[in-house]
Amino acid sequence: MNSVIHVSNVSKSFSKHDVLQDISLSVAKNEIYGLLGPSGAGKTTLIKMIAGIETPTSGKITVLDTTMPSLQIMKRIGFMAQSDALYSELSGRENLEFFASIYGLKGAKQRERIEQTAALVNLTDFLKKPVNQYSGGMKRRLSLAAALLHEPEILILDEPTVGIDPVLRQSVWNELYKLSENGTTILVTTHVMDEAEKCGQLGMIRDGRLIASGSPQQLKESTSSETIEDAFLYYGGVRHEN
Numbered sequence: 001m002n003s004v005i006h007v008s009n010v011s012k013s014f015s016k017h018d019v020l021q022d023i024s025l026s027v028a029k030n031e032i033y034g035l036l037g038p039s040g041a042g043k044t045t046l047i048k049m050i051a052g053i054e055t056p057t058s059g060k061i062t063v064l065d066t067t068m069p070s071l072q073i074m075k076r077i078g079f080m081a082q083s084d085a086l087y088s089e090l091s092g093r094e095n096l097e098f099f100a101s102i103y104g105l106k107g108a109k110q111r112e113r114i115e116q117t118a119a120l121v122n123l124t125d126f127l128k129k130p131v132n133q134y135s136g137g138m139k140r141r142l143s144l145a146a147a148l149l150h151e152p153e154i155l156i157l158d159e160p161t162v163g164i165d166p167v168l169r170q171s172v173w174n175e176l177y178k179l180s181e182n183g184t185t186i187l188v189t190t191h192v193m194d195e196a197e198k199c200g201q202l203g204m205i206r207d208g209r210l211i212a213s214g215s216p217q218q219l220k221e222s223t224s225s226e227t228i229e230d231a232f233l234y235y236g237g238v239r240h241e242n
């Protein structure tokens with residue numbers, strides 16, 4: 001398989017707390033891979049290690065055939081954290097300018113990418129506003145735009161559509177599909193079942209373990225489940241409150 005992300009036998013502990021145990025998974029090029037699991041399951045910790053922000057306690061992670069963490073590879077990844085890392089006193093545009101310059105985008109190219117990514121997340125008309133006047137959903141959308149600025153080969157998104165209304169959520173997903181068709185590999189975490197259904201491949205995580213993986217269709221068929229939620233419960237998940 002032409003895998004872009006390869007996680008092999010990865011475990012992670014904080015002090016004596018085992019957060020992830022023996023996780024192995026692969027994400028192929030162009031794939032949209034979803035990590036589904038309840039709050040606290042370990043999704044964020046796993047994607048932070050894949051993005052090179054955390055290091056595994058044991059096991060190995062390679063991204064684009066390079067062992068992580070690697071600064072070279074981190075430049076080729078767009079990472080959107082769960083809590084928005086934005087400057088609230090700056091405007092939306094100023095935030096995007098800041099991130100664009102970190103990614104080395106300058107001049108006309110910078111302006112073009114800011115226009116494109118802002119349009120994508122429906123924020124064009126709000127770019128002059130300071131971020132402290134944005135709603136939660138607008139901040140999420142601005143963070144997503146920031147992660148897309150440098151057209152990364154790999155996008156890692158931690159619950160990207162939390163606080164985004166259903167119409168815009170669909171448009172964000174349409175955009176993710178377009179990106180993946182054009183060669184971007186996407187890893188996304190979610191605790192929302194209908195969102196998990198939109199992924200090409202899914203890894204189900206509970207209590208720090210990968211309890212199942214496969215396409216949503218495979219996971220449903222192999223458990224004779226009507227829904228992803230039923231499949232998750234079959235594999236040992238807990239019912240979600242939200």
Ligand SMILES: Nc1ncnc2c1ncn2[C@@H]1O[C@H](COP(=O)(O)OP(=O)(O)OP(=O)(O)O)[C@@H](O)[C@H]1O
Nearest residue numbers: 014017019037038039040041042043044045046082
């Ligand atoms: N830096 C840290 N130090 C100690 N414990 C941590 C640290 N980061 C995460 N944890 C613990 O690891 C566990 C998994 O957290 P993680 O954020 O990865 O879960 P999650 O599935 O992403 O949940 P959520 O969707 O709520 O973010 C939690 O019990 C959390 O308290």
